[in-house]
Amino acid sequence: MSENLAPDSSLQQQMETFEETCRTADLKLTHQRLEIYRELARATDHPSAETLHTRLQKSLPTLSLDTVYRTLATFEQHHLVKKVQTVDSQAHFEAQMSQHHHVICDSCKEIMDFHWNSFDSTPLPEDLRQWGAIRNKNVTIHGTCRKCQDVKAGKKPA
Amino acid sequence: MSENLAPDSSLQQQMETFEETCRTADLKLTHQRLEIYRELARATDHPSAETLHTRLQKSLPTLSLDTVYRTLATFEQHHLVKKVQTVDSQAHFEAQMSQHHHVICDSCKEIMDFHWNSFDSTPLPEDLRQWGAIRNKNVTIHGTCRKCQDVKAGKKPA
DNA sequence: TTCTCGGTAAGAATTATTCTTATTTGCATA
DNA sequence: TATGCAAATAAGAATAATTCTTACCGAGAA
Ligand SMILES: [Mn+2]
Ligand SMILES: [Mn+2]
Ligand SMILES: [Zn+2]
Ligand SMILES: [Zn+2]
Numbered sequence: 001m002s003e004n005l006a007p008d009s010s011l012q013q014q015m016e017t018f019e020e021t022c023r024t025a026d027l028k029l030t031h032q033r034l035e036i037y038r039e040l041a042r043a044t045d046h047p048s049a050e051t052l053h054t055r056l057q058k059s060l061p062t063l064s065l066d067t068v069y070r071t072l073a074t075f076e077q078h079h080l081v082k083k084v085q086t087v088d089s090q091a092h093f094e095a096q097m098s099q100h101h102h103v104i105c106d107s108c109k110e111i112m113d114f115h116w117n118s119f120d121s122t123p124l125p126e127d128l129r130q131w132g133a134i135r136n137k138n139v140t141i142h143g144t145c146r147k148c149q150d151v152k153a154g155k156k157p158a
Numbered sequence: 159m160s161e162n163l164a165p166d167s168s169l170q171q172q173m174e175t176f177e178e179t180c181r182t183a184d185l186k187l188t189h190q191r192l193e194i195y196r197e198l199a200r201a202t203d204h205p206s207a208e209t210l211h212t213r214l215q216k217s218l219p220t221l222s223l224d225t226v227y228r229t230l231a232t233f234e235q236h237h238l239v240k241k242v243q244t245v246d247s248q249a250h251f252e253a254q255m256s257q258h259h260h261v262i263c264d265s266c267k268e269i270m271d272f273h274w275n276s277f278d279s280t281p282l283p284e285d286l287r288q289w290g291a292i293r294n295k296n297v298t299i300h301g302t303c304r305k306c307q308d309v310k311a312g313k314k315p316a
Numbered sequence: 317t318t319c320t321c322g323g324t325a326a327g328a329a330t331t332a333t334t335c336t337t338a339t340t341t342g343c344a345t346a
Numbered sequence: 347t348a349t350g351c352a353a354a355t356a357a358g359a360a361t362a363a364t365t366c367t368t369a370c371c372g373a374g375a376a
Contacts, residue, residue: 019327019366027353027354028341028342028343028352028353028354029342029343030341030342030353030354030355031341032354032355033354035304046280048332049332049333050332056371061208062355063355063356064356064357065333066333066334066335066355066356066357066358067354067355067356069332069333069334070334070354070355071354071355083245084188084245085243085245085298086243087241087242087243087249089332089363089364090331090332090333091245091332091333093256095188096182096196103286103289103292106291106293112289114283114285114286115283116282117333119277119280124274124299125272125273125274125276127272128261128272128299128354130304131270131301131303131304131305132301132302132303132304132306132307133263133301133302134261134299134300134301135264135300135301135302136295136299136300137298137299138161138297138298138299138300139295139296139297140243140295140296140298141282141286141292141294141295141296142289142292142293142295143289143290143291143292143294144178144291144293145289145290145315146288146289146290147290148290149290151292178334184322185322186321186322186323186373186374187373188322188323188324188372188373189372189373190324191323200331206363207363207364208363220324220325221324221325222324222325222326222328223364224324224325224326224364224365224366225323225324226367227325227326227364228323228365229324229362231365247332247362248362248364249363249364250364270328271355314374
């Protein structure tokens with residue numbers, strides 16, 4: 001029930017930054033935008049538009065799925081959220097904009113964040129320098145998470 | 159016209175491996191499967207199903223798009239091709255199964271391969287070890303390729 | 317050559333996302 | 347606080363990407 005939530009301490013701060021960015025960009029601070037952003041910022045599981053929409057039913061019962069899509073697209077243009085690269089048919093989103101990487105469980109599809117500073121500061125291979133202007137480099141790891149391994153092995157969850 | 163082609167030397171070998179895998183897996187060697195695989199193996203640009211279908215019109219005028227999708231899915235199950243992780247709505251595919259990484263131009267969407275052996279042999283950060291069983295780790299780089307930089311700068315192509 | 321079953325093509329169906337339009341709302345201003 | 351208006355929203359239609367259904371076909375075994 002309290003899964004997939006980021007520590008609350010920074011959320012307040014993040015909401016303020018969000019509101020500031022909206023004001024600067026002349027984006028109206030609607031109830032929908034605030035709640036969509038808050039819900040995504042709270043999540044640690046990189047939800048799809050549909051998942052977000054479902055989670056928001058409680059607080060915004062009349063919210064349309066289209067608004068979720070449209071709002072996320074707007075946020076993306078303003079670098080407030082990112083689309084996560086996956087092999088899924090549904091797009092996944094995150095509000096976590098600072099440098100990090102992803103581990104994906106191919107079994108349950110869960111996407112988790114992790115940090116890797118030594119990688120971040122490693123220079124790229126020579127032959128890439130001439131490719132063009134590089135904006136960022138990220139690692140994606142695929143495998144089977146502990147939970148799914150245990151299920152497959154017939155173990156009960158702790 | 160001769161763009162996006164892999165060096166031909168290994169293609170012959172790759173086709174033989176493909177045929178062998180099909181036989182072992184009890185997959186019938188149909189004309190469609192051979193041509194779809196060959197076309198993908200020849201490509202270096204990670205085409206979508208639709209792009210592949212278009213390219214195959216010449217050699218297989220009656221080939222349906224559905225067959226391309228279905229065949230690629232079958233190949234994927236047998237580890238003959240991979241879906242490439244992108245942020246695109248269309249899925250992209252490749253027949254290049256050996257370890258490599260991707261640079262993506264956010265402007266023209268071109269996906270290029272590159273190799274990075276020193277990365278490949280670098281151990282993962284400690285805290286990931288307990289996550290589960292890791293199958294592979296890959297780097298994705300985003301930026302703007304030289305071509306697109308030049309276009310933006312108003313330069314003529316060489 | 318015949319048989320059989322997996323594979324294919326065509327079109328219908330589904331799923332994910334975006335567009336159109338009428339209505340509402342944030343917010344600047346009086 | 348009331349008014350005006352552009353921007354944002356909801357609802358449903360439309361589109362795009364992918365998959366399903368079904369009748370026919372052809373690869374490979376016998
Ligand atoms: Mn993330
Ligand atoms: Mn590749
Ligand atoms: Zn899992
Ligand atoms: Zn480019």
